[in-house]
Structures are given as C-alpha cells and as structure tokens.
Amino acid sequence: MKLPKTWTKRIMHIAPNIVILLSAFSLTMNMISSVNSSRGLVLALSFTGFIFASILVKSIPYKYVLAAIAYLAFFNALPELSFDKLVSVMYLSLVLLAFLLPSSLPTFFAAGFYLYITPIYWSEEPVEMIRTMMVGVIVNMILYSLLAFYFRNLKEENSINVELNLQLNQAFGELENIAYYDTLTKLPNRELLKERMDTELSKETPLAVMFLDLDHFKNVNDMMGHNAGDQMLQDVARRLNETVGHSCFISRYSGDEFILLLSYKQQEEIETLAERLIRSFRNPFWIYQKQFYTTPSIGISLYPEDAHDAETLIQYADKAMYSVKRSEKNGFRFFSAIRSTELLRQVKLENDLRSAVSKGEIIVHYQPLVEISTGRIRGWRR
Template identity: 45%
Template sequence: MTKAKRQARYIWLASGSVAMGLGIWAMHFIAMLAFHLSVPVTYDVAMVVISILPALAASAIALFIISRKGIGLKQNLHGALFMAIGIVSMHYTGMEAMMMAAEIQYDPVLWTLSAVVAFAASLAALYLLQYVSNHPDRPGIGWIKAGSAVGMGFAVSGMHYTGMAAATFHSHSDHIHPSTSAFNSTFLAYSIAIGMLILFAIVFLSMFIDRRFEHQFIKSERKFRSVIESANDAIVLSDKEGKIISWNRGAERIFGYREAEVLGEDLLLMITDRFKDSHQKAEIGKTAELEGLHKEGRVFPIELSLASWSEEGEVYFSSIIRDITERKQNEQKINEMVYRDSLTGLPNRLLFNDRLLTALHQAENSKQPVGVMFIDLDRFKNINDTLGHDAGDELLIEVAKRIKAAVGKTDTVSRQGGDEFILLLPDAASGELTKKAQRLLEVFSESVLIKNLELVITPSIGIAVYPADGRDLETLIKNADTAMYRVKEQGKNSFQFYDPSMNESVSKKMQIEIGLRKALERNEFKVVYQPQVEVHSGRLIGTEALLRWTNPGCGTVSPAEFIPIAEETGLILPIGEWVLHQACLQNKAWQNAGHPPMRVAVNISSRQFRQSNLVEKVRETLLRTELEPHYLELELTESIIQDSQHAIEKMHQLREMGIHLSIDDFGTGYSSLSYLKTFPINTLKIDQAFTRNIYTDPKDASLVDTIINMAHNLGLKVIAEGVETLEQLEFLQKKECHEAQGYYFSRPVSPEDLEIYLEQQAVEAVM
C-alpha cells in the first residue's frame, strides 16, 4: 500500500481491509463455534453479518492511517484505537448473535481488560508494521514482520478469550427453537474456515504476482538508474512544478550539488538569472544553449535538451544537460583562427573584407562616405633582421594597440600580414579622415621600448574614399595601397589621399604584365622543386613545383610580385597550364628513370580554378604526360574556397579522378574553416609564418598544435612549410605532424639537382 499510487493504492487498501477484517472475524467466530454450552446454541444470520462490519471498518481505517507517510505516535494511537474498537465491537456483536436458552452477563473488569488487551496488542502490531514499511530492506526484517503478525493475532485471540472469560451464561426455562434464519454450528464453522482459506489463497496469490511484477520493475529501474548514473551528462528529473525528483552523478559533477542537497528544490537553481526566462520557454524535444550556475557561483555555458512524459495523470520533465565549456573554447579558438590575426588579435583580412562589404552596402543606401586607410611600417624589415623576429612581433603587437587606441569604436583595425595594417572608417568625411591620420602620426611619434632599446617607428599611410576612389572592395583597397606606396616613394612620414595621377606603380605593373605575356614565348619561365619529406623517417615522399621567372631586362622577378599581376590579368591561366604540364611531365620522367614514385604538388590559383573546363584540362594533361592521377596533388588557395557552392562540385570531380587536394597556407586567417567538413580535401599546409616561430612564440606553437590536432580528428594529413631548423623539426615530430618542407631539408632546386637528391636518398636507404 505504501508503494502503490492512486487507484492501485485504494485497491490494495480494500483488499487488505477485507483480508484483515474477515481474518479477525473468522478467528472470533470459529472460536465461538468451538465453545460448547449445556444448552443448544444457534446464530442469528443478520447479527452474524452485522458483526463482520466493525472488523472490516476498523481494518480499513487502521490500514489507511498506518500506510500514510511520515506518521508518528499519535497516528499509531489512532490506528490502534480504531482497531481495538473494531475487534471489541465485532466480538460482542457476535455474542449477541447467539440464540440459546441462556442469558449472558459480563464481568466489568474482564470486559474492560479485553478492550485494553485489544488496544495494546493492536498498538504494538501497528508500530511494528510501520517500522517494516519504513525499513523494508533492513536485515532481519522478516522477524519483525512475523512479530507484527503474532501481535495482531494476540490482539484478536487475547481479546476474544478475555471477553469470553468475562461472560457468564445463566440458563432459563424459555427455550428458543432454531428458526429458518439460524445456522447449524458445525456447518457454519467449516463453511467459514473453507471460505477464509480460499480468500487468503487469493490474497496471497495476488501478493505473490504483485511481488514478481515489483521485482521486475525494481530490476528495470536499477538498470535504468545505472544507465543514468553512468552518463557523463547531467540528467535531472523534475515534476510539473519544476521541483527536482532525481539528480544523477553527472549533475553532481557539473553543478557541484549532491543529490540530497537539491531533491525538492527548484530546477532553476542551476540556471543564471538572465537565462531563467529562456529556460522556462525551452521547447520540448529541442536543444537550447543557456548559462549554468555552479554551487560555488561559477557561471559556465550549458546545452539543455528537455523532454516530458505522463505517469498516472501527472506530468514529469527530464532535462539532459551538457557542460559545453570546452566546446565553446574550441569554437572561440577556431573562430580566432578564422577571423583574427594570431599575433595581434586584430581582425584579419577575411573579417575586414566582410565588414567593408557591409559598410559599402550601407553607404550605398545612406550616401555616406567610407574611408579606407592602408598603413605600412617604414624600415620594419631592418628591425626584424637586426633584433630578430620575436622583437619584430613584439613591435607589431604594440603598434596594433596604438592604432586601435587612436581610432573610434566603430572603426575596424585589421592586420593584413607582415607590417601592413588596414583601417575601415565608416561615415568619415575627408576632414575627419585627415584628423585621424594626423592622430595616428602623433601616436607613432612616441618611441617604443623593445628589448631595452628605444625605437621610433614611422608609418606610411594611404587613404582611399568611397565612392570617389572606388565603388567596390578591391578597388578601394588597391587605391589606398597605391596612395601608401606614393608616401613611401616620397620618403616622408606622412599620409596621402589617393589621386588618379598616381600611376607610377601602375606603370610598373604594366611593364610586368607585358613581360609576362612574352615570357612563355621566350622560355623565360622555369620550374623548380622543393622536397617534401616524412617527418619521422626523413624519407622523401613528394615535391612541390614552384614557378620562377628571370626577365632579361629586370632580372629575377619575385613570384610575390608577378603572380598577383598574372592573376589579375588572366595570364595565370596559360602560365598555370604550362606549370601543371611541366610538373607532371617531370614527375613521370623521374619514374621512368627508376626513382621511387612520389607525388608532385602544383599550386592552382583561384582564377584557374574558376575555369569551367579545369577538370578536363587536368585530365588531358595527365593523359599526355602518362602520369597516374594519384601522383598529382593540387594546392588550392584561400580565395578558391570563398565560393564554396561553385568549388565543391569541381573538387569532388578532381578527387574522384584520384588526385590529392590540399589547402595551402592554412592558418593565415584568410580562409574559412567551414570547408573542412564539406570539401573533399586530403591535406592541410601550415603556413611558414607559424612554423618559423614555433620555438620562440608560444601562440604560434599553440596554433600549430591546434591545427595538427584538428587535422588528426578530421582524418586529414598535415604538412608544415618553412622548416629551417632541427628544433622546428623536433617540435613537429613531437606533435605528430605528417610531412614537412623547408630549407632544413632543401631549397627549391632544379630537376637535375632533385634527381641527385633522390639518388643520395636511395644510397642512404641501402646503407
């Protein structure tokens, strides 16, 4: 009865009352039938039936009282009193059912004693029964149950025989003959005995079946509880009022409260005040991100999933809660990699471009000017070369702080790379731009203390204004860059607004463009190869094809100078096709010469990638050179992945051919990480800007470590560029980077020199 709920509880109460009441009555009545007098005795059926009612009522009341939770001595006394009244009433009503030629007289003392015996024995029995209910799993509880049963039996039988002893029977001459409503005593005794045995059999069978179901339920509940307790997440059950009814170990670990501390408490105790409304509005079956409140007052991010169920007309809720602190930290770290410069923490080019595009869109509607400032530090390379890269990095961090402090809160300061910074100044008229540029010059006039040396760094500032100097992102940045180079050419610490007459740099670009158009015809290009080695074994496993250009008039032209122009003019298409063909042809030649097969990596520019027939051109090149596709690797630049919708289908086509795909200069902040789960890439290339400083800059070391771990988790290979020292190599070996390339192994060399390199490796392998 204490475990059953609602309707089931009342069914057990009725069953227990009938079993107990009829048991008491049967003991009494059969004992009376066993009592023999000198005169014939029969029984009035109506009175016999009436005598049953007090026993049933008393049993029901006593069991109802004793089965309630939290009862004390007062409730026990009430239950015993009702039990005693029922027993006494049943006994003396049954005595009145006797039909005989005698009169019954009672001894007051023994009559009172019979009532006291019934009360005392009932109180003891009910107390033991309550103890059994409160301690069902205590060792030896069966003996206490037996004691309760014996006490109850003594209450009934003791009262009965004390009551019978109180009765005196006086015969008289009036003989009452049995009527049609009287029973023969022997028949009645056997009928009652058999009926009660059947009743008890039914009750005990019901209890046995219920116990079996209860046992199965307990087993299922224990299994369910073990699953809940083994979960790392917090699993909290609550009622419709939001009161906690279950609290697993995961919840203890996440929130710091023990189960005993929170049972019955409001579920909102673990939610911060500003998210309590959000929690109450959480939708069933959906996941919500909130803020959790630890017992010690610490606030941390959580993810909550809410479900509900109904049981016996009551609604309950289950909350599965996960501490997402680590996930949020990783997201923030990755977000910083994507949108922030790793050294200064400023927005990188990707974030700056996004903000500039937004500002241009708003300016188009509001007709307000937008300013772009391009800042380059004068003679920064001298400081870097003289004091070292760590001093240069320290200087860049200080410069970033000063620039940020000199502009407004709505302005964006971005580091583009190296010593170049670019500013976005929305809603800025030319007068306002002049004031900010002068403010920047003043800020830079203050010396900077680096390695106990007082340094004075000066900036060259170029300014372009929307819409006069350009209506799109690229034009504005290019013109601001052009204005900045004009300041540098003039050799003075100043700023300059863009003017269309600034064409000297344009002229130089035109010369390069003209030279590029003739370079292929004049055979001025050559392809050099830089070995790629396995980090742990040092074994050569691939090579990267790099383009070099020697112009008869200008001499050697840096790829950083002519590649952007080739990209801009479209000349990158024939040049890139030529490089791809040369690299595949050379790789096949090395294989034909008997050298072990390896992959050759070729850079593919964004303009090449946008060709509609790129896949066909690559397939055609492989067929002409007879190189198998899996010996070719295409390195994709950051600008390719900006148009993921366009790129993904083409990348899948290349991958299906067997060609390896890699992302070049990963981690520089130009690229979005969303392609990592979408694009079919094989390898990430860590930019040399990070590799160079892994032993001097903890941030670069942490960033390289993060990229390698992320690649491992995504099943991607990692190759580090710019490895120049043994210490850098040992760091990469420790972090389980797969491949590396750099001056530590070899500079980019001619095909003939690389063949010598291959032969040397073959000899070393034999030795």
C-alpha cells in the same frame, strides 16, 4: 503536438528529482497521518527530517548515512500502521529509495525487510492478501529499480553530452580564432577584414579604407632580429587599439601592413583620425630595453567615391600609401589626390610608347655572343 527535443531532454533530466520530491512528500504525509501514538509521530517526523536532508545533501556518503537513519525511524514506525496503509507506504518507500540512492541494494534490502516483517506483524490478515502484497513488493522493487537505473543512465548520458558540447564549442572557438585572427598581434586577419568589408559595403554607407605601413620597419629586423620585429608589431597593434580601436575596425593585412575601416559622415573625421595615428607614433617603442622609432605611411580610399568593391578599395588605398612612401613618408594621402595625375601619367606613357613603335622611333641594339667553334649565337649583350 510534439515537444522540441531540448524540452524533452530537460523533462527527462528533471523527472527523477520530481519523483523523489513527490514520493518523499506523499510518504511523510502518509506516515504522519497514519501513526497512532506520540512515539510513532516522533519516528515519522524523524524520518521526514532525515529523508529531506538526504535529498538536499550533495555528498553521496552523507546521502547514504542520512537515508539509513531516516529508514531506521521509518521501519520502527511501521508496526503502528494498518495493513491498508502499509501497502501504499511500502510502495512509496521503494520508489523513493530506488530514485534517491545511486545503488539498487538499499531498495532490495527494504523489499526483503518488508517480506520478512509483514507475515509477523500482520499475521491476522488473510494469507492470500499477504501473498499478493509480497508479490507486488517484488515486482515493484524490480520495476522501480530498472526505471531508476534508466533515468540515472540517461542523466549521465546528458551530462556527457553537455561536456562534449562544451568541448566542441571550445574547439570551434579555437578554430575560428585561428581562421579569423592573426596569431602574432591577435588582430583580425585578412579573411575577417574582407568579411567585415563586405558587411559594411552592403550597408551602402560611406566607408574609409586606411592602408597603414610602417616606415623603416626593416631596420628593426636587420639590427635586432625577427623576434624584435615581432615584438614591435605586437606593440604597434596595441598602440593602434589604444589610439583608435574604439572608433574603427583594425586588422593586420600582412607583414608590417595594417588596414583600418572607418564609417564616416564628413571627410574631416578621416583626416582627424589619420593625424591622431601619426601623432601616436611620436613616442618610441621599447624593444629589449632599447628605443626604436617608426612612422606610419597611410593611404586612404573611399567608398563610394573611389570604388564599390573591397578588393579595389584595398588596392587603391595601397597605391595611395606608396605615394606617401615615395615622397615624405610619415603622412597620409587620399587616393583621389593622386588618381588624376597617376592616370594621366599612365595614359601619356602608353600613348607615347605606341606612337614611338608606329614611327619606328624605338630601336633595339644588342651585341650577339657567338660560339666560335660552331658559329651559333648563344646569347647577346645589350
């Protein structure tokens, strides 16, 4: 059964720490149980305290200092060990040093120390056995150092990968923000609006599309410049969020146009929200320490009554908004309220034009502009 890649990486990441703890624990237990004097016990306990302090401390210089003190006590306790205990303790100490400290030099130093003192303190042991042990020390020193180096590099590589992933996620987040949010008002833009509408329409629950346009906004740009207009748009976005942001989705469609989406159960909910929006614009906007007033014209289309797709719903809400603008402004109107009269007017106009053309009731009059020198018609005047 194969482990997932993420679990494999985690295991590889924590493996050195597990090796350090297990070897330190085994080494201290061996030392404490193997010494045969109170001095040896004090040295073994000193090694235990300083080596675990070295494991826990984060600072590399302190780690080296504590490890040096621990191994000084450890080396002084070695002569009390039997040759059998010495072999296992030496190998464990090499493993611990190789994985505990970033440099391999302490491991080489410890191995050299063992090669030096073994023939001196255990001279009664057979030469062949000592030679075999010394070869084992050299081989294990190289093996443990290479293994620790591999795991250390792997850990650093994982850290670099983690940092790169964080940077990539941040970059993707910024790109997503640019793609889906308006840079001026920080509101969702047209792309995110359409995605949200598609999501809402897929639920097949009633949805109101409110198309809000600011009345007389051009006056602010003309009088105070585009920077003032930008500030007003930011203030409008903030006011919309404060007024209805908790109950509906707000987006900047373009220019001074905003679209709000509201899931509803009763039409009265939409009317209440529209009235609340209109009331919120009674307070002035402060632009460069001057008061400016603007009012909203709001057109509303409904799903599923008016249309079943996002584009048509926005188009119908836009038409309803322009109907408000052509009349009193500072109000709201449902598309259904203008649909019948508007469609009848369009049908009547089309029929009348067709009838006039067929009856010859439309005559085009124009005065040709003739070039005197050539007699050619160069244009006309109505």
